[in-house]
Amino acid sequence: MPSTPTKTIDHEALRVKYRAERDKRLREDGNEQYIEPTGRFAHFLDDPYVERVEREPLRDEVTVAIIGGGFAGLVTGARLKEAGVEDVRIIEGGGDVGGAWYWNRYPGAMCDTAAMIYLPLLEETGHMPSMKYTKAPEIYGQAKRIATTFGLYDNALFSTEVTNLEWEATSSRWVIHTNRGDEIRARFVTMGTGPLHRPKLPGIPGIETFAGHSFHTSRWDYDYTGGSYEGDPLVNLADKKVGIIGTGATGIQCIPQLAKDSQELYVFQRTPSSIDVRNNVPIDPDEFAALGEGWQQKWLTNFATLQTGGFADEDLVKDGWTDIAKRIRDKIMAKMGEPGLVFSADTIQEAFGESDDEKMEEIRARVDTIVKDPATAEALKPWYRQLCKRPCFHDEYLQAYNEPSAHLVDTDGKGVERIDETGVWVNGVHYELDCLIFASGFEVGTDYARRSGFETIGRDGITLSKRWDDGMQSLHGIHVHGFPNMFVVGLSQGANLISNITHNHVESGRTIATMIAHALEVGADEIECTDEAEQKWMAALDNNMGAFLGNLDCTPGYYNNEGKPMGKREKLNSAGYPGGPVAYFTYIDGWRNAGDFKGVEFRANGAVVSGG
Secondary structure, eight states: OOOOSSSSSOHHHHHHHHHHHHHHHHHHHHGGGGGGOOOGGGGSSOOOOOOOOOOOOOOOEEEEEEEEOEEEEHHHHHHHHTTOOOEEEOOOOSSSSSSSHHOOOOOBBBBBSHHHHHTTHHHTOOOOSBBSSSSHOOOOHHHHHHHHHHHTTTOOSSOOOOOOOOOOTTTTEEEETTTTSEEEEEEEEEEEOOOOSSBEEEEOOGGOOOOOEEEEGGGGGHHHOOSSSSSOGGGTTTTTTEEOOOOSSHHHHHHHHHHHOSSEEEEEESSOOOOOOOOOOBBHHHHHHTTTHHHHOOOOHHHHHHHTOOOOOOOOSSSSHHHHHHHHHHHEEEEHHHHTTOOHHHHHHHHHHHHHHHHHHHHHHHHHHHHHSHHHHHHTTSSSGGGGGEEEOOOOOOHHEEEEEEEEOOOOSSSSOOEOSSSSEEEEEEEEOOOEEOOOOOOOOOOOOHHHHSEOOOOGGHHHHTTTTSSSSTTTTTTTTTOEEEESSSSSTTTTTTTSSSHHHHHHHHHHHHHHHHHHEEEEESSEEHHHHHHHHHHHHHHSOOOGGGSOOOOOOGGGGGOOOOOHHHHHHHHOOTOHHHHHHHHHHHHHHHHHHHTTTEEETTEEHHHH
């Protein structure tokens, strides 16, 4: 990592600058600024990778239906198989497993969390990552490897979207309807639909009028661009003027290749991302072989501990996520040594602010050392705290603006003005384009049924959307009272470890598999958390809903409700365990292994046979 800058930092001046930059970007419409791909954009939801094969509708029953074939569904399915539950079916809208890594095949796609901790079940599948940060084809390959290793392909349904999920009290079964005419009954249902599978578009005036070629990055059109996501050049763009809207994690990964291969590339930027060094290196086979049994769990715990401000003897991952956390921790320790200091929450806030200011000064200084044009360099500097938006790590993005073909069109926080038949307008200037690419991401923060694509109807006809109308309600982030035998596999109201999403899934999968195996062992036909347990959990979360990010004058983004004030609903939807991710992982491990499943009832014919 770069050394700490020696110049004196005016922390208050930075606060003023950050607030001014935030204010430029505040919008009344928040999440409503994005639109669903409908009408002429409806094909953005189609699967361009696998042709749908017609089949007869199914009328059958399974023990466990897993909705979603991404890592959330895969690790849950793997843990179920390990627990002896064989009758498992994945139902996935895409043509294969992989979730976001099935859809994301844009050039340069990769993960910004280290592969040794991000790729789940490495020990179980016997896979050694090729690099510290692996590219999308290898991540997708690990998803397929998990499915193969644990026999999850055997009973799976692909190119199949759930349209309705309803609890049938008389049989204690979930009835699942799909767009293929299926009616599947399941004793248990797990939902790992996640937020990163349904693309969204910016609601820019005139977006539907563009007459050139357009596509969303999650449905990259290689027929038009040429090349492949394995890295082949985008040869068909050599005579094309290309525009791209979006400079988040996706944009920064595909822009370097576009800059090399396009005749002209126009990058329309509302807010620059924070770009730290990646320093990608190959994994050493000898070092990997010497790790020993149980190494991945050790690495997961080490990363989560350091990244959330805890203490460990060593940093096993050594990346940008742990760097900022260690800085904050060390700053707190230094302040605790100051004579007469009374340690308080203000001490933590002050240490965080000072450490973050140092880090962001380094990141801004790095832009100047790489980007040759001073005006472009200035526009690429992020003026906010690093964790206001998802931090990005890349070693080719900033360099892309040194390509003669690459043009940064900075909108000074306003965004694109409008789109017409031939191009894009920004600040009264028209940019003529042959192709317009939307790197605008996926649905985050919208209604659950809209994101998942279907409604879930629990006991007494109550829908999950209605139940969560004022915000998510759960026990452990997994159970929802009134929705027996249904398990949510996600982040919120659990560990909420956003820096390594799959770690959340691995622990949830273990917990769910333990409960379902126990239900089958004791002959229970229903598993449901009690209303009392759910309310106690929500009361505990309430103590953690004033998360510091909401008070840091953050620039708008999906981390902070697009800059709109976070009410109770938004806070509930993003709440995490008060003690933090490591404390949650420790808690839930003890809870599932205790055997009494406190707060959850296992019922047979209406009578409680276990738990409670």
